Amino acid sequence: MTKLFIVGIGPGSKEYLTKIAIDIVKKADVTIGSKRAIDIFDDINEAIVLNVRDLSEKLELSVDLAIAGKNVCVLSTGDPGFSGVLNPILKIANEKGFNKDNIEVIPGISSLQLAAAKNKLSWDDANIMTFHGRENIEDILKIVDNGQKTIALPSKSVKDMAKFLLANGVDPNRKVAICEKLSYEDEKIVNSTLKEVANSDFTYMCVMIIF
Numbered sequence: 001m002t003k004l005f006i007v008g009i010g011p012g013s014k015e016y017l018t019k020i021a022i023d024i025v026k027k028a029d030v031t032i033g034s035k036r037a038i039d040i041f042d043d044i045n046e047a048i049v050l051n052v053r054d055l056s057e058k059l060e061l062s063v064d065l066a067i068a069g070k071n072v073c074v075l076s077t078g079d080p081g082f083s084g085v086l087n088p089i090l091k092i093a094n095e096k097g098f099n100k101d102n103i104e105v106i107p108g109i110s111s112l113q114l115a116a117a118k119n120k121l122s123w124d125d126a127n128i129m130t131f132h133g134r135e136n137i138e139d140i141l142k143i144v145d146n147g148q149k150t151i152a153l154p155s156k157s158v159k160d161m162a163k164f165l166l167a168n169g170v171d172p173n174r175k176v177a178i179c180e181k182l183s184y185e186d187e188k189i190v191n192s193t194l195k196e197v198a199n200s201d202f203t204y205m206c207v208m209i210i211f
């Protein structure tokens with residue numbers, strides 16, 4: 001029986017790859033993922049690189065290839081179920097009549113988990129939010145002052161997110177931690193305040209913790 005595997009690769013460095021992820025990629029006929037995901041595997045049969053612009057097209061292709069009888073692996077950075085490719089693939093599979101039982105999801109260590117670990121935080125009582133690729137940024141206002149810490153994937157940039165919070169009355173001296181490029185050699189954890197990060201530049205690869 002052919003399968004479509006949706007595999008979490010962790011935050012990005014090889015050290016956080018699971019053995020099962022490596023084994024599935026080794027066996028898959030085709031592996032589809034972003035360049036940074038593909039690059040951390042040494043043993044791939046056929047690789048197809050996707051990027052933001054052709055994401056939907058390549059996810060469709062992954063389902064089509066599985067329907068055509070190939071064993072396909074789609075790589076998701078972090079965990080596929082947290083702002084990852086799980087939902088879009090399930091939707092496409094449903095539309096194309098690909099049986100959900102032939103889809104297997106392999107979890108990966110999420111950037112949010114590594115951000116919590118690096119800051120020695122337990123996250124069972126945290127507000128977990130993602131604004132990645134979404135327009136619902138105002139949702140954060142409903143919870144940001146509820147007494148719990150918030151761990152969020154920012155929308156657009158950390159700077160814009162901080163500016164949005166300040167413009168909506170959140171305390172400028174509120175403590176925040178910006179966790180950038182987690183697990184990579186140039187990883188950076190910046191402990192700061194909301195007003196300071198509203199004037200700082202970070203890459204898109206950040207997790208924001210609001211204490």
Ligand SMILES: C[S@@+](CC[C@H](N)C(=O)[O-])C[C@H]1O[C@@H](n2cnc3c(N)ncnc32)[C@H](O)[C@@H]1O
Pocket residue numbers: 011012076077078079080081082083084109110111112132153154179180181182183184204205206207
């Ligand atoms: C499409 S989402 C994928 C999230 C992923 N599924 C996860 O569980 O971490 C991409 C966003 O995740 C965050 N992210 C992913 N990898 C990261 C890393 N190594 N360091 C910091 N943030 C990261 C960034 O906010 C990035 O814009």
